[in-house]
Amino acid sequence: MRRIMVGVKRVVDYNVRVRVRPDNTGVVTEGVKMSINPFDEIALEEALRIKEKGLADEVLAVGIGPADAQQQLRTALAMGADRAVLVQTDAAVPPLSVARIFRQLIDKEQPFLVLLGKQAIDDDNGQAPQMLAALWDRPQAVSCSKIEIADGKATVTREVDAGLEVLELDLPAVMSVDLRLNEPRYVKLPDIMKAKKKPLDTLGLGDFGLTDAAAFKTVRVDPPPQRQKGIMVKDVAELVDALKKKGLV
């Protein structure tokens, strides 16, 4: 079975303007819309396209999070994933533990490709894919904007500061995806109905022999420093004057 494993994280929707809790322990998540991490959605879309090209047989969606993360996995199944696994925990799971969980699942599932978002838009860590590749001792390609699979190899284009970089990787490999890789499909109602019948297994952190001792301690969470309220100018002459006063032109 040629299998692709995809990570699906439940995060605060990207349109939500997050607010820091008054007690500085985190951000407000109650009553806030939750979604699949947008980068993970792109990873899933890419996996589905690879399968639709006949280059894979199964797409497995893996989530780590609370019981409610089933909603995002059901969405992944509705998009077209064949089955899903939820590693259920209410604890915050740091990237290294995420990588360790995926590493163990790889032994069981034997994927030829692991596709992950390049970062989750809550913690903005951007670590799990690279950590997984390290633990697995396999190639990594971070921030992919194009993926081509052929003959047990992948040719990937990555977005880097200097422009675009092309790498050739032996498979299996881990890839983290960037925004311009694809545009994820919309889920249709019949697919949502069908997804209810697809298998979604639940495991616990204990199944992976993990504790969260490696997690960093959150000392506090603060709102970002606010910028001073600016001024409006009425024309270009005023703008140039204002810039000259600041010594900027």
Next chain:
Amino acid sequence: MSKILIVAEHDGARLNASTAKCISCASQIGDSTIDVLVLAADGSAVAAQAAAIAGVGTVLVAENAANVEPLAAVLAPQVAKLAAGYTHVFGPSTTFGKDLMPRVAALLGVGQVSDIMAVEGSHTFKRPIYAGNAVLTVEVPAGAVVVATVRVASFAAAAQGGTAAIEKVDAGVALPDHTRFVSRSSATTGRPDLQSAARVVAGGRALGSADGFKIIYSLADKMGAAVGASRAAVDAGYVPNDLQVGQTGKIIAPELYLAIGISGAIQHMTGIKDARTIVAINKDGEAPIFEAADIGLVGDLFTIVSELEKQLGG
């Protein structure tokens, strides 16, 4: 006492400015020594530049033909090995460091602090989360090696004037050949580098086309500025990806950021929060960019930019 190792970013000939910023961040950890590690095929030129930065103790040079391109899978085992004895291993939060450092951390069996924006103590740091809409103060357990990336926009470059010793090292580890460099293409021209420029002129979707975007290049050239763009402008194909500013593009801190026809999505704003002065020019007076702008001007951007170019022409 902290012993800090900084992984140098370079292109084989020149040390990237991000390294001096990492050194500046590291120097804020009191009672420490700072060494720089240059991994290269021929590291002599880069090592000399690193040795000239104030505050550097020793520059370690690991030369290997396999290091000719910065492949994380090739560099990480060397960094992990050479990190023995260090309390901290830092790299820049550029695409180079973001690729490499988590792989190093995993090989060392520790977590990573991403995007340090402030140093609160040897093991305590501030970093942005939720696209910069919250700031997390995080503490690494005492005794664990601190592997981190440094948000380069948050730190000034360390000064020149150093005379560090240069020492050749060999990690003596087997390197994989499962990852191969094919090519790199860069669309950037002779303009100032977006990440380090003092002035940036950036355009958004409102420019309407690649042709429309030409007024941004023209104004930038007149001002000696770098060119940036919003994600929308890149997605629409007006400009290449390396000009993108924001959460998934470059995080920059210029003296002047001129945002033209950019609405100001939170993902964009996170990339320019540290700009000294933000100027917004937009036809929509309700655009969120005006909330963050120091100076705002509402109107037709083609008229304004052409007028601005004329008035700055003298």
